[in-house]
Amino acid sequence: xxxxxxxxxxxxxxxxxxxxxxxxxxxxxxxxxxxxxxxxxxxxxxxxxxxxxxxxxxxxxxxxxxxxxxxxxxxxxxxxxxxxxxxxxxxxxxxxxxxxxxxxxxxxxxxxxxxxxxxxxxxxxxxxxxxxxxxxxxxxxxxxxxxxx
Numbered sequence: 001x002x003x004x005x006x007x008x009x010x011x012x013x014x015x016x017x018x019x020x021x022x023x024x025x026x027x028x029x030x031x032x033x034x035x036x037x038x039x040x041x042x043x044x045x046x047x048x049x050x051x052x053x054x055x056x057x058x059x060x061x062x063x064x065x066x067x068x069x070x071x072x073x074x075x076x077x078x079x080x081x082x083x084x085x086x087x088x089x090x091x092x093x094x095x096x097x098x099x100x101x102x103x104x105x106x107x108x109x110x111x112x113x114x115x116x117x118x119x120x121x122x123x124x125x126x127x128x129x130x131x132x133x134x135x136x137x138x139x140x141x142x143x144x145x146x147x148x149x
Contacts, residue, residue: 018061019033019057019058019061019062020033021033021062021065021140022034024139029142030068030139030140030141030142031065031068031139031140032137032138032139032140033058033062033137033138033140034135034136034137035054035058035135035136035137035138036134036135037074037092037134037135037136040054040055040136041088041092041095043088044088044091045074045087045088045089045090045091045092045094045095045114046091046095047092047095047096047099052099055096055099055100055136056100058138059100059103059104059105059138060104062104062138062140063104063105065140066105066106066109067143068109068140068141068142068143069109069110069111069140069141069142069143070105070109070110070111070138070139070140070141071110071111071112071113071138071139071141072093072096072097072110072111072112072113072136072137072138072139073093073112073113073114073115073136073137073138073139074089074090074092074093074096074113074114074115074135074136074137075089075115075116075117075133075134075135075136075137076088076089076115076116076117076133076134077117077133077134077135082116082117085116085117086114086115086116086117087114088114089114089115089116090113090114090116091114092114092136093112093113093114093136094112094114096112096136097110097111097112109143
């Protein structure tokens with residue numbers, strides 16, 4: 001509704017964006033790609049078919065960076081018991097790991113972690129901010145492990 005009281009309806013199409021990898025720390029080499037959880041998991045934290053498609057697209061884009069160690073993290077913004085949120089996010093991260101282990105990333109260079117209710121990325125308490133805090137993160141961590149013989 002504009003100032004004159006006229007209501008306009010627009011047809012919108014789905015906006016598709018690419019995978020954005022950002023440094024975890026300014027100037028750092030470790031990267032993170034964050035994605036809001038848009039009902040990609042059921043109440044128990046098991047990934048659904050739409051979630052599988054999204055994760056499949058994410059991993060197919062970032063698989064060229066296999067010199068990094070991949071850590072899949074899931075975070076919760078849902079108010080409730082901390083233990084339940086931790087269990088749910090652990091299950092979410094595990095199902096991603098289980099579905100895609102070895103498909104795009106070598107199994108020995110991939111791990112997962114459920115973080116439960118963590119410190120919010122966005123401190124505001126609006127609907128959009130809560131939506132962004134309930135998220136999946138794909139962290140590419142520098143692997144500088146050297147074997148001395």
